[in-house]
Amino acid sequence: MSGLSLNGVCKSYGPVNVIKNLDLEVISGEFLVLVGPSGCGKSTLLRMIAGLEEITDGTISIGDRIVNDLPASQRNLSMVFQSYALYPHMSVRKNLAFGLTNLKMSKDEIKRRVDEASEILQIGNLMDRKPRQLSGGQKQRVAIGRAIVREPELFLFDEPLSNLDAELRVQMRVELAGLYNRLGTTMIYVTHDQVEAMTMATRIVVLREGKVEQVGTPYELYNRPQNLFVAGFIGSPKINMLETKCQSGNGASQIEIEDFGSAEIARLGSDSTAITVCVRPENFEINGSGVLSAKGKIVLIEYLGSELYLHLELSSGKRLMIKAPSKAEHLVGDEMSITIDIDNCHYFDEAGLRIEPAKMTEAA
Numbered sequence: 001m002s003g004l005s006l007n008g009v010c011k012s013y014g015p016v017n018v019i020k021n022l023d024l025e026v027i028s029g030e031f032l033v034l035v036g037p038s039g040c041g042k043s044t045l046l047r048m049i050a051g052l053e054e055i056t057d058g059t060i061s062i063g064d065r066i067v068n069d070l071p072a073s074q075r076n077l078s079m080v081f082q083s084y085a086l087y088p089h090m091s092v093r094k095n096l097a098f099g100l101t102n103l104k105m106s107k108d109e110i111k112r113r114v115d116e117a118s119e120i121l122q123i124g125n126l127m128d129r130k131p132r133q134l135s136g137g138q139k140q141r142v143a144i145g146r147a148i149v150r151e152p153e154l155f156l157f158d159e160p161l162s163n164l165d166a167e168l169r170v171q172m173r174v175e176l177a178g179l180y181n182r183l184g185t186t187m188i189y190v191t192h193d194q195v196e197a198m199t200m201a202t203r204i205v206v207l208r209e210g211k212v213e214q215v216g217t218p219y220e221l222y223n224r225p226q227n228l229f230v231a232g233f234i235g236s237p238k239i240n241m242l243e244t245k246c247q248s249g250n251g252a253s254q255i256e257i258e259d260f261g262s263a264e265i266a267r268l269g270s271d272s273t274a275i276t277v278c279v280r281p282e283n284f285e286i287n288g289s290g291v292l293s294a295k296g297k298i299v300l301i302e303y304l305g306s307e308l309y310l311h312l313e314l315s316s317g318k319r320l321m322i323k324a325p326s327k328a329e330h331l332v333g334d335e336m337s338i339t340i341d342i343d344n345c346h347y348f349d350e351a352g353l354r355i356e357p358a359k360m361t362e363a364a
Helices: 042-050 092-102 107-121 136-148 166-183 194-200 218-223 228-233 358-363
Strands: 004-013 016-026 031-035 057-062 077-080 154-158 186-190 203-208 211-216 240-248 252-257 261-266 274-279 284-286 293-303 308-314 319-324 335-340 346-348
Touching: 004 042, 016 042, 016 057, 016 211, 031 042, 031 194, 042 077, 042 154, 042 186, 077 136, 092 107, 092 136, 107 136, 107 166, 136 166, 166 194, 186 194, 194 218, 203 218, 203 228, 211 218, 211 228, 228 240, 228 274, 228 346, 252 274, 284 319, 308 335
Parallel strands: 031 186, 031 203, 077 154, 154 186
Antiparallel strands: 004 016, 004 057, 203 211, 240 252, 240 274, 252 261, 274 346, 284 335, 293 308, 293 335, 308 319
């Protein structure tokens, strides 16, 4: 089990810079997830770690070894891809054993590793089947099994669940989390699905245009996003962003939000007069009567069984997403009032960077 260090890593394709001077420390034994919008460089970064892409500059170290010039076969890691890439003419058992046979391992050692992987993944009853006789979830288990039998220092996963249907993705998320708990091996996982990231990761790296925007636990990213991009990217449904006027004096700031009016809060640690206040859908009080209240009309209702989300249009035309109790009775066209929970807002300056009310800064 090893950690990973990336120092000043860059990747360019001619004049196009895909990864830009990236530094990252992966702690030994953690489940690190790379997330970000399409084209942010997360899969390219994973392939550079694997040795499938050359780096343009910087160093990659696995444990205490710099692996820049080592081919993928000598990095002692295993990678699971989006496609299963199983050999169609081989049984599950032979698919699992194939890589070990090429390494000229003894038959007894190959049998031990294959049997152990089949037990971990609960595929013992599939060992004599061909890939065409397997479901998508079973094929992905076999692909993961091929990685397990190598007993690597690192596991790399490149969107391994994206080809599965919604129900299977949920099931495989649980199985992958259980696999991590049993093996305790360092895992680096790429996904565009933030639900996967939030439910499986010990830490998450948010990437944008080849740069790290924030690294932290799922709790930290959700509750203390460091910039507007992270605030808008983490959370489903998305956070509500409200353009706000701000005047700060001694010990207090006066904020004014269109539709909601004005309120005094503890002084923000910024002299910006134009800030963005972000409010998550669960941080509105329906039919509240406090400061920063507004009225609006429901234009769409999303009923998800245990959750109910209301699309509310304010008098200015601004639309907000509001979380309501799942058993609440609302109809499209209904008018309602909402109040912002001031204690659970996120504030960002004109540059999009997080700012804190003074009382929170002093407590830090």
